Amino acid sequence: MYQYDQYDQAMVDARVDEFRGQVLRRLSGELTEDQFKPLRLKNGLYLQLHAYMLRVAIPYGTLNGRQMRLLGDIADKYDRGYGHFTTRQNIQYNWIKLDDTPDILAELATVEMHAIQTSGNCIRNISSDHMAGAAADELVDPRPYAELLRQWSTFHPEFDYLPRKFKIAVIASDTDRAAMRLHDIGIQIVKNDAGEIGAKFHVGGGMGRTPMIGPMIREFVPALQMVSYAEACLRVYNRYGRRDNKYKARIKILVHEIGADEYRRQVEEEFAHILTLGLEPPQAEFDRIAAFFADPGLESGVLDKVDRSDPDFALWLDQNTAPHKQPGYAVVVISLKPTGGIPGDATADQIRLMAELSTAYSLDELRVTHTQNIVLPHVKKADLYTVWQKLDAAGLGSANLDLISDIIACPGLDYCSLANARSIPLAQKISQRFADMDRQRDLGELKLKISGCINACGHHHAGHIGILGVDKRGIENFQLSFGGSEAADTSLADITGPGFSEDGVVDALEKATNVYLAQRAEGERFLDTYRRIGMAPFKEAIYG
Amino acid sequence: MGETLLRYREDAVTGAPVLSLEDFLASDPMSNGAAAVRITPGEDARALLPHLGRIALIEVTFPAYTDGRGYSSARILREQGYTGELRASGDVLIDQLSHMCRCGFDAFAPAKPIAAGAAAKAVATWPEVYQKTVDGRSPIWAKRHGL
Numbered sequence: 244m245y246q247y248d249q250y251d252q253a254m255v256d257a258r259v260d261e262f263r264g265q266v267l268r269r270l271s272g273e274l275t276e277d278q279f280k281p282l283r284l285k286n287g288l289y290l291q292l293h294a295y296m297l298r299v300a301i302p303y304g305t306l307n308g309r310q311m312r313l314l315g316d317i318a319d320k321y322d323r324g325y326g327h328f329t330t331r332q333n334i335q336y337n338w339i340k341l342d343d344t345p346d347i348l349a350e351l352a353t354v355e356m357h358a359i360q361t362s363g364n365c366i367r368n369i370s371s372d373h374m375a376g377a378a379a380d381e382l383v384d385p386r387p388y389a390e391l392l393r394q395w396s397t398f399h400p401e402f403d404y405l406p407r408k409f410k411i412a413v414i415a416s417d418t419d420r421a422a423m424r425l426h427d428i429g430i431q432i433v434k435n436d437a438g439e440i441g442a443k444f445h446v447g448g449g450m451g452r453t454p455m456i457g458p459m460i461r462e463f464v465p466a467l468q469m470v471s472y473a474e475a476c477l478r479v480y481n482r483y484g485r486r487d488n489k490y491k492a493r494i495k496i497l498v499h500e501i502g503a504d505e506y507r508r509q510v511e512e513e514f515a516h517i518l519t520l521g522l523e524p525p526q527a528e529f530d531r532i533a534a535f536f537a538d539p540g541l542e543s544g545v546l547d548k549v550d551r552s553d554p555d556f557a558l559w560l561d562q563n564t565a566p567h568k569q570p571g572y573a574v575v576v577i578s579l580k581p582t583g584g585i586p587g588d589a590t591a592d593q594i595r596l597m598a599e600l601s602t603a604y605s606l607d608e609l610r611v612t613h614t615q616n617i618v619l620p621h622v623k624k625a626d627l628y629t630v631w632q633k634l635d636a637a638g639l640g641s642a643n644l645d646l647i648s649d650i651i652a653c654p655g656l657d658y659c660s661l662a663n664a665r666s667i668p669l670a671q672k673i674s675q676r677f678a679d680m681d682r683q684r685d686l687g688e689l690k691l692k693i694s695g696c697i698n699a700c701g702h703h704h705a706g707h708i709g710i711l712g713v714d715k716r717g718i719e720n721f722q723l724s725f726g727g728s729e730a731a732d733t734s735l736a737d738i739t740g741p742g743f744s745e746d747g748v749v750d751a752l753e754k755a756t757n758v759y760l761a762q763r764a765e766g767e768r769f770l771d772t773y774r775r776i777g778m779a780p781f782k783e784a785i786y787g
Numbered sequence: 788m789g790e791t792l793l794r795y796r797e798d799a800v801t802g803a804p805v806l807s808l809e810d811f812l813a814s815d816p817m818s819n820g821a822a823a824v825r826i827t828p829g830e831d832a833r834a835l836l837p838h839l840g841r842i843a844l845i846e847v848t849f850p851a852y853t854d855g856r857g858y859s860s861a862r863i864l865r866e867q868g869y870t871g872e873l874r875a876s877g878d879v880l881i882d883q884l885s886h887m888c889r890c891g892f893d894a895f896a897p898a899k900p901i902a903a904g905a906a907a908k909a910v911a912t913w914p915e916v917y918q919k920t921v922d923g924r925s926p927i928w929a930k931r932h933g934l
Contacts, residue, residue: 250927253914261912265882281853282882364853394917394927400889401862401920404855481859486828520866522919524928531931 244305244608245390245535247355254397255352258359262286263345270342285403287361288344291658295339298361299351303371303389303413304332304611308602310354311609315594321347326594328579328587330651330702331410332370332611333361337658359397364405366396366477370412372420373610376536377620379568383440385415385432387533388469391524395470402477406484407492409477410449422613422729424448424457425705427494428476435463442469446476446506447498450699454735455495458503460510468514471523475514479506539606539621545571549624556631558680559642564627567620573627575605575619576612577634578641578649582678583671586652587615589639596637604630613702614651614690616644646683647691647756648674651702655695655712656719662695664712664719665745669693672749686756688768692727705729707770708755709736710748721748725755725781726773737778740786754784791900795893795910796872801843808834816841821871832860839869846896849877858890865891865921881905885912891921 247255262282269279280290287298299314306314314334318326321343322336329335339347351357360367369389376384392411396402402409412423415432423429429445442464448457464472480494483501498506547570551557565574577597580586589597597617601609604626610618622630634640643649650673653659655666670693677683692706696713703709709724720742727736743751756769758781763772773781794800803823806814811824812834821843826832828850835842845864847857861873874894875887881901888910895901919926928934 248931250915250930254917254927257912257914364855397917398886398913399918400886401858402855403883403886404853404858478859482856486854486856516866520919524926525932525934527932528928 244307244539245302245386245532251355251394252352255355255357255359258286258357259345259348259352262348266341266345281363284363285360285365286344286348287358288339288341289362290660291337292656292660293658294337295341295344296335296337296658297339297344297347297358298329298333298335299356299358300361300368301333301356301611302393303369303375303386304373304613305371305375305386306356306609306611308598308607308609310356311598311601312595313350313354313356315591315598317347317350318591318594325588325590327585327654328589328611328615328617330613330615330653330700331368332373332613333368334611335654337654362408363403364407364409365403366399366405366409366411369393369396370410370421370426370613372414372416373612373618374420374565374574374620375415375610376539377567377572377574378416378418378420379566380418381416381568382434383415383432384533384536385413386536387529388415388430388432388442388466389413390532391470391529392473395473395524402481405477405481406486407489407494409480409494411473417731419729419731419733420612422702422705422733424733425450425454425702425729426457428473429457430469432466433463439465441465442472444472444476446510447495447503449493449495450702450704451493452490452697452699453493453496454699454704455499456733456735457495458498460503460507466529467523467526468518469523471517472510472514474522475510475517478513478517479509483509539608541569541572541606541621543569543571545569545623546625547571549573549627553628555635555642556628558684559631559635559640560627562642562646562684563644569621571624573622573624575622575627575630576644577617577619577639578643579616579639580643580649580674581638581641582648582674584674585667586650586670589617593637593639596633596639600630600633614649616649642680643683645688645690647677647686647689648683649690650674651690651692651706653693653695653700655693655701659695661698662712663697663714664695664721666693666695666701666712669710669712669721669745669748672745673752676749676753686759686769688770689756690728690770691752702729703727704735705733706736707768707773708752710752713742715742719745721745723748723751723755723785725778726770728770739778739782751785755781758784791897792874793895793897793901793903793906794872795888798872801872803843805844805846811835811838825876826860828854828856832863835864835869836867839864839867839871842869842871844872844874845869846874846876847892849875849879852878852880852883858886861887861890861892862921881909884909889916889918889920889922889924
């Protein structure tokens with residue numbers, strides 16, 4: 244994976260120094276909270292309901308064992324012994340003291356990590372496919388492109404005060420594992436008819452209160468013009484995105500209001516101008532970056548067989564591993580969704596164990612998934628049983644990937660000052676209601692996503708089943724929706740009707756799964772059945 | 788007001804009255820001397836492109852520091868070869884000076900005065916830069932490859 248050189252390190256170190264100065268000015272009273280707020284937000288430091296929350300960037304969700312180990316140590320030293328992995332492939336600490344933050348950032352800088360641009364109206368951490376470099380179906384590894392964009396977007400002087408936050412995802416396979424079209428810019432690395440590599444740009448997707456699927460804006464941008472094209476996309480947005488209303492300020496609203504064709508025309512005009520400026524890093528720079536990702540150390544001639552004699556292991560193997568491009572290896576997904584647990588949370592000990600496992604069994608690499616799980620991307624099949632035993636002993640052996648208990652949930656009203664409802668207790672109740680694993684497997688792939696407010700951090704619009712918590716005259720109320728998808732067949736979920744109490748929504752959800760079980764055709768997932776038979780039978784069961 | 792001008796150029800400040808964009812575009816292009824013009828966040832900097840040769844000062848206003856449109860205006864003007872004074876005025880805070888310089892501003896008229904020493908330090912915040920802009924600094928990718 245990518246390693247800093249002296250330039251990258253100098254930038255992160257300068258940032259730590261700058262922020263240390265800003266915190267001192269705040270603690271001495273020289274800065275008021277109002278003046279400090281925009282500065283701390285540039286470093287991922289939020290003031291939540293009970294304490295400061297620090298969001299640490301994990302660029303394109305990739306990290307090594309040393310970095311993961313430090314994340315565990317920080318959880319122990321500065322938080323309450325745990326961390327929360329997010330839908331943006333980052334980690335958040337929820338109980339941070341302001342005066343500790345410069346030291347935390349300084350410790351992060353020792354392992355090439357930071358909290359730069361993890362909040363604020365700027366270009367956020369670039370996300371990517373958590374199976375990059377391992378997936379059997381990828382065209383190329385998307386991460387060198389993501390890293391090129393990371394450097395371009397870091398402290399970009401023109402785009403630090405955009406109308407609203409800006410999220411970019413880069414993938415390189417037709418199977419979309421990163422919700423690419425639900426990003427402000429979604430890039431798919433593709434090959435054109437001439438066999439050249441380039442970038443297909445989707446612009447104007449997003450969730451939030453007005454969910455939209457990003458339209459395709461350019462079929463093919465040559466790889467060596469990708470930065471210039473992104474610059475053009477951003478400049479048009481910075482100049483013409485709405486600033487009169489925070490809720491209409493995302494780029495999706497601009498693209499929707501002027502139309503994809505007009506937006507494309509403006510971008511092309513700007514792009515033609517920008518190409519004359521020579522802003523694009525050269526091929527040699529791309530090659531330098533790509534070399535870090537080229538060979539993680541995969542061996543050939545490795546035993547391509549797994550002993551399935553332990554039935555519990557076999558269940559986990561079938562549910563939580565995926566094919567690797569290299570024979571003899573598998574991709575392991577560690578579920579952070581135990582029954583009754585908090586989705587995405589891991590204790591310091593669990594984080595350190597995952598770090599150790601990555602070093603011992605996964606070529607020192609881990610990934611964070613946008614579904615709030617952790618991936619060991621390069622595990623030899625011969626080591627899978629050992630890895631599973633160690634995970635299971637640490638409470639990390641849940642064999643529920645993509646099942647109903649593999650829930651995405653935002654932090655909700657337990658932590659977040661924007662939330663209207665508590666997402667975590669609901670997620671816990673649902674996973675307890677469906678605790679029977681045979682039942683979960685019978686229900687099959689079922690992506691359940693919960694947001695505690697309309698901002699949709701829990702991706703409820705894109706859930707096969709989505710739940711949105713709202714505040715109804717002071718009482719938490721949960722709206723249910725069906726039919727969303729964040730995969731290559733991206734779709735937005737439909738609301739069933741009036742909302743429910745916390746227990747009521749669990750009952751309604753259970754009724755909906757019963758409709759599915761009764762009506763499904765051979766091989767259909769919940770989503771497929773819903774798409775085929777429509778809302779009416781579900782509605783009847785839920786409200787009838 | 789109480790504004791103090793921070794200026795990073797050698798030439799003298801123009802004495803020309805600062806016109807709104809509308810007034811400037813309506814003024815006589817044959818009149819003597821270089822002009823000064825003010826553009827607000829919603830105005831298109833490209834409207835000035837045919838006239839850059841006779842402008843000595845362009846003031847870009849920031850009614851709120853969170854409105855970043857002026858950064859694009861500045862870069863566009865510099866990218867098209869404007870060499871006169873480019874002044875950021877209004878809600879300009881010390882923490883924005885460095886990015887503003889990178890976008891081509893070379894003068895600042897902050898609503899709340901900024902001490903010159905502190906400003907110089909803020910402008911020098913970043914030892915290196917990742918992007919090529921209009922400030923002439925060599926980006927990291929160029930240094931890496933000896934370009």
